[in-house]
Amino acid sequence: xxxxxxxDTNSAWMAEKLNELGIELYQITSVHDSREHIIAALDEAFGxxxxxxxxxxLGPTKDDITKHVLCDYFGTHxxxxxxxxxxxxxxxxxxxxxxxxxxxxxxxxxxxAEILENRVGSAPLMxxxxxxxxxxxxxxxxxxxxxxxxxxxxxxIESKVESRKTKDKIIHKTLQVTGIPESSLAILxxxxxxxxxxxxxxxxxxxDGVIRLRLSSYGGLNEAEMEQWFERLKTLTADYRIADTxxxxxxxxxxxxxxxxxxxxxxxSCTGGKIAALLSKHPGSSDFYKGSVVAYSNEVKxxxxxxxxxxxxTYGAVSEQVVRQMALGARQVLNTDxxxxxxxxxxxxxxxxxxxxxxxxxxxxxxxxxxTECFHLGKLRxxxxxxxxxxxxxxxxxxxx
Numbered sequence: 001x002x003x004x005x006x007x008d009t010n011s012a013w014m015a016e017k018l019n020e021l022g023i024e025l026y027q028i029t030s031v032h033d034s035r036e037h038i039i040a041a042l043d044e045a046f047g048x049x050x051x052x053x054x055x056x057x058l059g060p061t062k063d064d065i066t067k068h069v070l071c072d073y074f075g076t077h078x079x080x081x082x083x084x085x086x087x088x089x090x091x092x093x094x095x096x097x098x099x100x101x102x103x104x105x106x107x108x109x110x111x112x113a114e115i116l117e118n119r120v121g122s123a124p125l126m127x128x129x130x131x132x133x134x135x136x137x138x139x140x141x142x143x144x145x146x147x148x149x150x151x152x153x154x155x156x157i158e159s160k161v162e163s164r165k166t167k168d169k170i171i172h173k174t175l176q177v178t179g180i181p182e183s184s185l186a187i188l189x190x191x192x193x194x195x196x197x198x199x200x201x202x203x204x205x206x207x208d209g210v211i212r213l214r215l216s217s218y219g220g221l222n223e224a225e226m227e228q229w230f231e232r233l234k235t236l237t238a239d240y241r242i243a244d245t246x247x248x249x250x251x252x253x254x255x256x257x258x259x260x261x262x263x264x265x266x267x268x269s270c271t272g273g274k275i276a277a278l279l280s281k282h283p284g285s286s287d288f289y290k291g292s293v294v295a296y297s298n299e300v301k302x303x304x305x306x307x308x309x310x311x312x313x314t315y316g317a318v319s320e321q322v323v324r325q326m327a328l329g330a331r332q333v334l335n336t337d338x339x340x341x342x343x344x345x346x347x348x349x350x351x352x353x354x355x356x357x358x359x360x361x362x363x364x365x366x367x368x369x370x371x372t373e374c375f376h377l378g379k380l381r382x383x384x385x386x387x388x389x390x391x392x393x394x395x396x397x398x399x400x401x
Contacts, residue, residue, distance in 0.1 A: 001030045010055050010145050017149060021158065022169045023051065024218065033057065038069045042135070050133055051157060056140030058123035060102035067126070070137060071110050074128050078108040081115060081124065088122045116152040120144055125152055134160060171217040173230045174246035177237050178210045178394050185211060185240070192236055197221070200229060208383075208390040212246060213237065242397050249393035250278040256400035257288035262337035264396070266292040267305055267330035269317060270344035270360060271385045275392055290334045295326060305329030318343050318355050320363075320372045327365035338399075339365045340392045346381045360388045364395050371395065 001008050011028045018025050026049050031041045045052045057066030071077055085107035092098045106122040109115050116125040121144040126137040136156070138148045177185065182204055186193075193202055199220020205212040215233060217226050234244060243252050257264055266275040276292035279285060293304055298317055301307040307325040315321045323343045331339035344360030351357035358379055363372045373395070377387040 002032060010140065010142055013142075013146065014053065014149065017154060019170055019172060021154065023157070024170055033063055033065060035065060035069050035072070038066070039073055042073055046130055046133055046135075052130075052133070052135040053153070054135065054137045055145050058137065058139050060105050060122075066137060067108075067110065070113075070126065070128065070135075074110065074112060074130075076110045076112040079111045081107050081109045084109060084115060084124050087117065091122060116148075116156065118144065118148055119151065120147050127153075127156060169217075169219065169222075171221065171223065171226045172214055172246075173216075173226065174212055174214045175230075175234060175237065175241055176210055176212050176243040176246075176249075177240040178242055180211075180240045182206050182211055185213075185237075189213075189233075189236060192232065196229070202233075208387045210242070210249070210390060210394065214246070242394060242401075248278075248282075249390065249397065251282055253279070253393055253396050253400065254282065254285060254288050256397065257338075258284075260337075260400065263288050263290050264338040264340065265290045265330045265334035265336040266392075267326040267339060267341040268292060268294050269296055269301070269326070269342060270346045271342045271388050271392075272296065274385055274389045275340060275342070278389060278393070290336050293330055293333065301326060305333065316355070318345055318359060318361055320361055320374065323361040323363040324365075324370050324372055327363035327370055331365045337367055338396065340396060341365075342388050342392060344377075344384065344388060346384045347379065348381060358384050360384065360391075362388065362392055362395065364392070364399060366399060371399070 008030060015025045029041050029045070031037045042052065054066065057064045067078070088103065088107055089099070092103070103122065106124070109124050110126060110128070112128070114127040116127060118125050118139065121139055121141065123139045123144070125148050128135045136153050138145050138153065180188070186204065189202070196202065197220055199218055201216045201218070203214040203216065205214060213233065215230055221229070234241060253264070264279065266279065268275055273292060273294045276294070279289040293300070295301045295305055298312050301317065301322065302309050302312060305326050306329045307322055311319070311321045311325065323341050326341035326343065327339045330341060341363040342360060345351050345355055345357050347357035351359070356376070358377045360375050360377055361372065362375065363370055375388070375391055377384045
């Protein structure tokens with residue numbers, strides 16, 4: 001993580017789950033694989049919080065030092081654990097090559113730690129007590145960490161930490177808006193924000209043309225009071241609001257399509273399958289999403305999506321005429337109610353004075369009409385394609401609503 005080779009996705013997921021329990025996350029720290037740095041980070045953490053969660057460094061290799069450092073920190077030593085050993089033997093019963101002398105170190109655990117079951121991995125889950133504070137150590141592999149948190153660590157925390165009173169409960173509510181600059185939105189909500197109590201906070205979270213507004217109460221309001229403030233926020237943003245939840249746009253699209261019993265497909269040129277990846281990302285997507293044609297070349301646009309060759313020659317691939325036919329072609333070929341299409345200049349080369357880098361034509365074919373729109377989405381390739389995907393999903397949401 002500290003050289004940028006691995007991205008920390010664990011912390012964001014853990015923060016969300018902790019907030020659901022009413023536990024405020026104070027700080028996220030990435031530490032070097034060094035005994036001194038880990039100990040310094042633990043000292044700092046115990047100086048400010050009740051619960052410390054660590055992930056990573058529990059494997060059998062030389063660079064995995066977390067378990068040994070925790071032994072030093074809590075004044076204990078490693079000892080064989082028969083239950084962990086039996087679990088590891090069962091886990092790898094069909095893979096004898098894995099059961100070697102390094103794997104055997106995995107069933108050595110700190111003597112004064114509580115050991116919780118890691119159902120899907122060999123690294124034991126360890127809980128240490130530091131006076132009234134606790135530390136839970138988990139694997140860093142995301143799928144192992146998530147199962148460990150949900151099945152063991154979160155229930156453990158709930159059972160050991162005194163429940164917060166209702167007045168101390170953390171409450172978050174989020175809505176999503178589009179079609180208004182962040183600064184203009186802040187002006188629109190200025191009087192609202194000035195009237196909020198101190199325990200209430202409004203965060204602006206913009207990304208690719210959509211702004212999430214997160215209203216947070218840190219112990220000052222109950223659910224009913226929070227709902228009143230949220231309803232006021234919804235009323236003020238009514239002209240721009242596309243969702244009253246923090247769900248991904250593709251999830252909202254899917255739910256709306258399922259409610260209507262309808263389906264969608266995509267025809268993509270400049271976005272190269274990104275819309276397809278989003279629409280098929282979540283469980284249940286087969287109920288509304290049929291497929292995609294990634295028509296990167298004009299040959300595919302013509303032969304598969306039936307785009308008129310004369311229009312390709314006359315207007316070019318990045319044009320209203322072509323993207324309209326791409327959407328209609330996808331809807332026909334894949335037999336769906338809706339189809340979205342993109343064709344643009346993602347750069348860094350290929351731009352012209354008439355169609356500079358960042359120019360993207362989009363289309364949505366519905367059962368009754370085809371809606372087209374041209375956007376200028378920046379200069380950076382990834383930024384352009386990400387924004388194009390967002391524009392398509394937002395347009396689809398608006399039409400479905």
